[in-house]
Amino acid sequence: MSMDTSLLAAYGSYKVPEIIVSLHTLDKHFLDRGFSMDLISFRLANSYFPYSITPPDLIPIADTGGAGIHFGFLTDFGRVKHLEDAPIVCVTPTDDPPLRLVARNIVEFMDLIVSVPHAECLEAWWPHRDGDQPPETYETVDDDAPQSLRLAYDEIHSRLKQELGAANRPVLPYLRETMNERAQSSVLSTLDGLGIIGNALVHGEHYAFQPHAPQDEAELQRMTAYFEAASSIEAKLAFIRDINYMYVHNQFDAPSPVFELLKQFMMSMGLYDEVTRMFDIRPTA
Structure with missing residues (x-):
């Protein structure tokens, strides 16, 4: 192989x-x-x-x-x-x-x-x-x-x-x-259209992204506050999907401030495979 x-x-x-x-x-x-x-x-x-x-x-x-x-x-x-x-x-x-x-x-x-x-x-x-x-x-x-x-x-x-x-x-x-089956089984929608599968009792909370996707300290603090207060694992996962969709991550460059924060979020949830894919594997040009 x-x-x-x-x-x-x-x-x-x-x-x-x-x-x-x-x-x-x-x-x-x-x-x-x-x-x-x-x-x-x-x-x-x-x-x-x-x-x-x-x-x-x-x-x-x-x-x-x-x-x-x-x-x-x-x-x-x-x-x-x-x-x-x-x-x-x-x-x-x-x-x-x-x-x-x-x-x-x-x-x-x-x-x-x-x-x-x-x-x-x-x-x-x-x-x-x-x-x-x-x-x-x-x-x-x-x-x-x-x-x-x-x-x-x-x-x-x-x-x-x-x-x-x-x-x-x-x-x-x-x-x-x-597509219909996926929509029916998703408990939260995401910006990428894939949604989140999980607990059917989860409420439809979503992070309100700022226009033009800033990466200043105020936005990082707002993201952190939202993540820490999120009421469910599903809401946190939807947030991770949406960050990846909203911002551009180039694996050839050092992570931007938002993606450094995203890495911390993912590590705190034990998403080690996902962290490896996003931050540890160095693609060959």
């Missing part, structure tokens, strides 16, 4: 799921044959290289090869016990909204992968999930592509079905169902 130390560190306390191991094994088989899952815009993650908008509780699975679009396991701040049960999120750094829930779990996510011409369709079709037909059509392979590539494309889908048990399913109705 081709994973460097940064990606293994991003898994933290989680075991790498067998389906991920199988995907890497299968992709190596394809590479030995002279092609890869790039043909379906599904490039397996080999290292941890998040964008500023990537949630701290997301572990990458793959990217599409364009515009920074990547997919990952959402651990819900460690509340998911096994990654096989984790929702799958698509991160689209240049789009609005940039975070898109696409599947209930990795098995159903792979169903979607074999149900679209290219993995990037999941990002492109997501805004149109209330419709009945895909808004765009994608050619499986360019018209002028050699026959060998066409055969390779077909083999990728065939092997994903044979070896991982992936099966075709209606994409848009599935996306709609998944």
Whole structure:
């Protein structure tokens, strides 16, 4: 399996799921044959290289090869016990909204992968999930592509079905169902649209961010006061999600004052895996 130390560190306390191991094994088989899952815009993650908008509780699975679009396991701040049960999120750094829930779990996510011409369709079709037909059509392979590539494309889908048990399913109705289920199970909304799963008795408190997201001492004190007075774990987690969404964090630079404070908040809650992803892993340029 081709994973460097940064990606293994991003898994933290989680075991790498067998389906991920199988995907890497299968992709190596394809590479030995002279092609890869790039043909379906599904490039397996080999290292941890998040964008500023990537949630701290997301572990990458793959990217599409364009515009920074990547997919990952959402651990819900460690509340998911096994990654096989984790929702799958698509991160689209240049789009609005940039975070898109696409599947209930990795098995159903792979169903979607074999149900679209290219993995990037999941990002492109997501805004149109209330419709009945895909808004765009994608050619499986360019018209002028050699026959060998066409055969390779077909083999990728065939092997994903044979070896991982992936099966075709209606994409848009599935996306709609998944989003509705997430909304119904979220006890607090968040600015990134993902929400917080937890105690259904939690009240809908939210931090009121100042315009233009200042990072002066007054704002830091106001944030600290809110965090310390927050009435539930869920409210604190929603606050963490919203800070990550509101402010820009560049892992190549020293943390800004807000992110230094955020690190303290996360450490106080025992969110060590999330702290590692945000502050300790140094991506390779």
